[in-house]
Amino acid sequence: MVKRVCRICSLVSETEKQFCVECGTSFFDDGSQSTSGVSTVANSKATASLVIGVLGFVLFGLVLGAIAIVLSSMAKREMRQEPSRYNNKGAATVGLVLGIVDLIAGAFFVGAIF
Structure with a gap:
C-alpha cells in the first residue's frame, strides 16, 4: 500500500x-x-426550496411559498460564497420562482374565500 x-x-x-x-x-x-x-454536491436548501415550492403550488400554500423563498435565498447566498462547490443552482432559482407563485396563488385563494 x-x-x-x-x-x-x-x-x-x-x-x-x-x-x-x-x-x-x-x-x-x-x-x-x-x-x-x-x-460538486447538491445544495440541500436549494433542493428543499424546490420541493416545498412544488408542494405549495399544489396546495396553494402561503406558508409553504414563504418557506420556499427563504430557503432559496439561503441557498443562493451559500452558492455565491462557494460557487464551484454546488451543482444545482437552477433548483434554487426554480424554488424562488415557485415560492413567489405560491404566495400570489395563495393570496388569490384567500381573497376568493373572503
Whole structure:
C-alpha cells in the first residue's frame, strides 16, 4: 500500500486507488487541467426550496411559498460564497420562482374565500 495525502481535503490514506475516498480528487492530477478537482454536491436548501415550492403550488400554500423563498435565498447566498462547490443552482432559482407563485396563488385563494 502507498500512503497518499489528498491535496484538496488533506486526507491521509493508504490506498492503491487513484482517487481520494473523501472528496474524489485524483491523486495524480498535477493541477494543469481547468477543473478545480473539487467534487460538486447538491445544495440541500436549494433542493428543499424546490420541493416545498412544488408542494405549495399544489396546495396553494402561503406558508409553504414563504418557506420556499427563504430557503432559496439561503441557498443562493451559500452558492455565491462557494460557487464551484454546488451543482444545482437552477433548483434554487426554480424554488424562488415557485415560492413567489405560491404566495400570489395563495393570496388569490384567500381573497376568493373572503
